[in-house]
Amino acid sequence: MKRVAFCTFGCRLNQYDTETIRTLLEDEGEFRTVPFKDEADVYVVNTCSVTARADASARKMIRRIHSERPDSRIVVTGCYAQRAPEELAQLPGVSLIVGAADRGQIAAQIQASRIGAVRMAVSPIEQANKFLEVPVTEMMERSRAFVKVQEGCNEQCSFCIVPQTRGVSRSRDPALVLEQVAQLLKAGYPEIVLTGVHVGDYGLDLTGRRELTALIVAILEQPGLARLRLSSIEPSTITDELIEVMAGESKFARHFHIPFQSGNNAVLKKMRRRYTVEAFDRLVERIGRKLDEFALGTDVICGFPGEDDAAFQDTFDCLSRWPITYIHPFTYSVRPGSEAERLGDPISGEVKKRRTRALKRLSKERSDAFHEQYVERTVEVLTEVSERRGETVVSGLTDTYVRVYIDNCGENARELTGLRRVRVTAKAADGVVGALLPA
Numbered sequence: 252m253k254r255v256a257f258c259t260f261g262c263r264l265n266q267y268d269t270e271t272i273r274t275l276l277e278d279e280g281e282f283r284t285v286p287f288k289d290e291a292d293v294y295v296v297n298t299c300s301v302t303a304r305a306d307a308s309a310r311k312m313i314r315r316i317h318s319e320r321p322d323s324r325i326v327v328t329g330c331y332a333q334r335a336p337e338e339l340a341q342l343p344g345v346s347l348i349v350g351a352a353d354r355g356q357i358a359a360q361i362q363a364s365r366i367g368a369v370r371m372a373v374s375p376i377e378q379a380n381k382f383l384e385v386p387v388t389e390m391m392e393r394s395r396a397f398v399k400v401q402e403g404c405n406e407q408c409s410f411c412i413v414p415q416t417r418g419v420s421r422s423r424d425p426a427l428v429l430e431q432v433a434q435l436l437k438a439g440y441p442e443i444v445l446t447g448v449h450v451g452d453y454g455l456d457l458t459g460r461r462e463l464t465a466l467i468v469a470i471l472e473q474p475g476l477a478r479l480r481l482s483s484i485e486p487s488t489i490t491d492e493l494i495e496v497m498a499g500e501s502k503f504a505r506h507f508h509i510p511f512q513s514g515n516n517a518v519l520k521k522m523r524r525r526y527t528v529e530a531f532d533r534l535v536e537r538i539g540r541k542l543d544e545f546a547l548g549t550d551v552i553c554g555f556p557g558e559d560d561a562a563f564q565d566t567f568d569c570l571s572r573w574p575i576t577y578i579h580p581f582t583y584s585v586r587p588g589s590e591a592e593r594l595g596d597p598i599s600g601e602v603k604k605r606r607t608r609a610l611k612r613l614s615k616e617r618s619d620a621f622h623e624q625y626v627e628r629t630v631e632v633l634t635e636v637s638e639r640r641g642e643t644v645v646s647g648l649t650d651t652y653v654r655v656y657i658d659n660c661g662e663n664a665r666e667l668t669g670l671r672r673v674r675v676t677a678k679a680a681d682g683v684v685g686a687l688l689p690a
């Protein structure tokens with residue numbers, strides 16, 4: 252049996268894709284997963300290419316693996332591998348590069364690869380047009396289970412290379428989603444997180460009335476489910492029906508992550524985003540009308556070409572006005588192959604960084620204020636056990652995405668699982684602290 256270890260960069264979707272690859276390899280019967288820090292025969296690096304920095308991190312990791320384990324094979328897959336396979340082939344130690352459409356054959360490709368030569372298995376992205384169905388029933392390290400329901404994207408946002416790296420939008424058969432959810436619940440995962448590149452487009456390519464809200468309602472009916480969470484969703488796809496299901500079903504986490512990107516219509520147009528600031532404004536209002544309390548996270552790009560000081564101020568003002576609970580600001584970098592490449596990168600690095608820092612500060616203020624509201628309240632959290640500087644840390648998330656650290660778990664800390672009631676006593680740096688209440 253070959254020992255295989257995994258390293259994942261980027262989003263939750265990539266984490267899920269790593270689980271897919273692990274399942275494919277383990278099911279083959281020739282591979283055994285080992286922790287990344289251990290010696291392995293094969294290291295699979297699942298890359299992200301969302302920013303120049305993400306590319307650099309992947310290259311650094313590949314170099315590090317090769318210098319520490321020169322006798323191991325390095326397999327590179329993910330968005331960077333699809334976008335620039337030749338670039339990755341130059342790196343020392345890379346034995347195999349696997350593209351988005353070729354992932355289903357990864358086991359055979361690894362068997363055919365060898366140390367000292369680079370094997371390319373990167374088909375044109377147009378061939379990535381079917382959902383790769385892999386029944387993942389176990390996640391490597393989380394108490395929550397991620398379930399991918401959709402892949403690819405049909406939009407053409409000018410800054411983004413996802414359509415070129417992941418292909419067109421394709422949905423997973425709802426019966427197979429429900430089957431996987433049932434298996435994960437049976438395996439002991441009480442929370443399911445639905446992921447996809449553009450989950451709001453779920454069902455568009457399926458026949459019959461198949462759309463995201465119907466899928467969510469069907470999942471919520473599954474016995475044993477404690478919580479369902481939705482990952483990032485595009486603003487134009489959030490229907491009143493979806494918001495109503497969230498408002499009316501306590502198992503559906505009151506948490507939206509909606510990429511905003513800019514608060515200036517001219518910049519949004521250059522980005523080819525399919526909404527205006529006014530439409531986003533109405534969306535926030537629609538959510539607020541139906542839900543008393545909710546988490547609202549967003550992504551913002553700082554320094555996109557054409558974003559002058561006034562345009563950035565527009566973004567800042569919107570985010571200050573809306574009940575945003577956290578912001579993920581991204582410093583703009585040109586993605587080779589994206590449509591925005593022709594716009595260049597006219598805004599100085601210093602200005603981009605200053606704007607990014609301003610949004611990070613705003614995000615901290617917002618999340619601090621949101622967390623503060625939880626002090627002296629009783630909440631339900633899904634417990635997770637982790638190690639921090641040699642100590643066992645028990646924490647969990649509320650449905651509104653607040654991290655709650657539990658400080659009276661005693662010797663049974665490791666056995667704590669599932670949803671628990673916690674009395675919040677104080678604010679912490681990145682969440683709140685509380686004491687466990689009797690079950």
Ligand code: SF4
Nearest residue numbers: 404406407408411413
């Ligand atoms: S919606 Fe836009 S930003 Fe999101 S994956 Fe599709 S093209 Fe990229």
